[in-house]
Each structure stands twice: as C-alpha cells, then as structure tokens.
Amino acid sequence: MPTVANKIATAITAAPGSGKTTQVALMLLLGKYYGKKLTREELYRAIAESPYDEVAITSQTKPAILNAAKFISSRLGTPVGDVVGYECGTEKCFGKQTKIKFVTEGFEALRQIHSKK
Numbered sequence: 051m052p053t054v055a056n057k058i059a060t061a062i063t064a065a066p067g068s069g070k071t072t073q074v075a076l077m078l079l080l081g082k083y084y085g086k087k088l089t090r091e092e093l094y095r096a097i098a099e100s101p102y103d104e105v106a107i108t109s110q111t112k113p114a115i116l117n118a119a120k121f122i123s124s125r126l127g128t129p130v131g132d133v134v135g136y137e138c139g140t141e142k143c144f145g146k147q148t149k150i151k152f153v154t155e156g157f158e159a160l161r162q163i164h165s166k167k
Contacts, residue, residue: 071118075105075150076125079133093126097133097149104148108155112138115152119143122150 064070077084083096109115119136126133135144136152144151 071107071109071114072121072125075107076122078102078105079149090127093128093133100149102149105150107150107152109152110155112141112154115154119150119152 062070062074079100079102080086080088080096081100083092088096107115107118109118115136115138119130119134123130123132123134128134130136131143131145132147134150134152135148136142137144138154
C-alpha cells in the first residue's frame with residue numbers, strides 16, 4: 051500500500067461487494083498483520099505500528115456506517131467506539147483510541163470545509 055501511505059486522502063473505487071468498506075480499512079490499519087488471528091495484545095501492537103493516525107471511510111447512509119462499524123468491530127473482537135467508531139450528524143461513537151472511523155459523506159464534506167478555515 052505504498053501509494054496510499056504517501057497520500058493524505060485516497061479515493062478507492064471498485065465493484066459492490068469487493069471489500070472497499072470492510073477490508074481496505076483493515077488492510078491499512080493492520081498492514082502485515084492483516085488476515086492473521088491476533089490476540090488483543092497483538093492487535094494493539096499492530097495498531098501501534100500502523101503509519102496511519104486514522105482511517106476514515108465514508109458511506110452515503112447512517113445504517114451503512116453503523117453496520118460497517120459493527121461488522122469490523124466484531125472481526126477485531128472490540129466494542130464499537132474502541133478501535134472502530136463512527137460519526138453521523140450529532141450521533142457519534144468513538145474515542146481517543148479510535149483508528150477506523152466511519153462517517154457519512156455529507157459529514158466528511160463539512161469536516162473538510164471547516165478544517166480549511
């Protein structure tokens with residue numbers, strides 16, 4: 051993933067069901083540990099080694115981001131709001147330790163506009 055590692059933002063397009071939402075975030079976060087069964091200690095070590103402060107994934111709807119956050123959290127064996135979180139309008143579930151955050155496209159657009167002011 052060297053192309054992604056050198057960018058502030060990267061747009062990934064692919065067919066539905068190809069893993070853009072559920073697999074790419076894990077690949078970026080876990081790097082060489084992706085696909086391996088990790089203990090909780092190994093998971094946090096892999097996260098600490100990640101070159102990314104945060105991986106933000108956008109989706110069009112609130113149900114989509116909630117389902118994706120729940121799915122990836124369950125794959126990692128962590129609660130939503132820990133390693134994986136979400137933010138949609140006034141509803142948010144994340145913390146300082148959150149590394150993968152799901153947001154609606156509208157929310158991300160507003161965040162980008164306000165971060166440039």
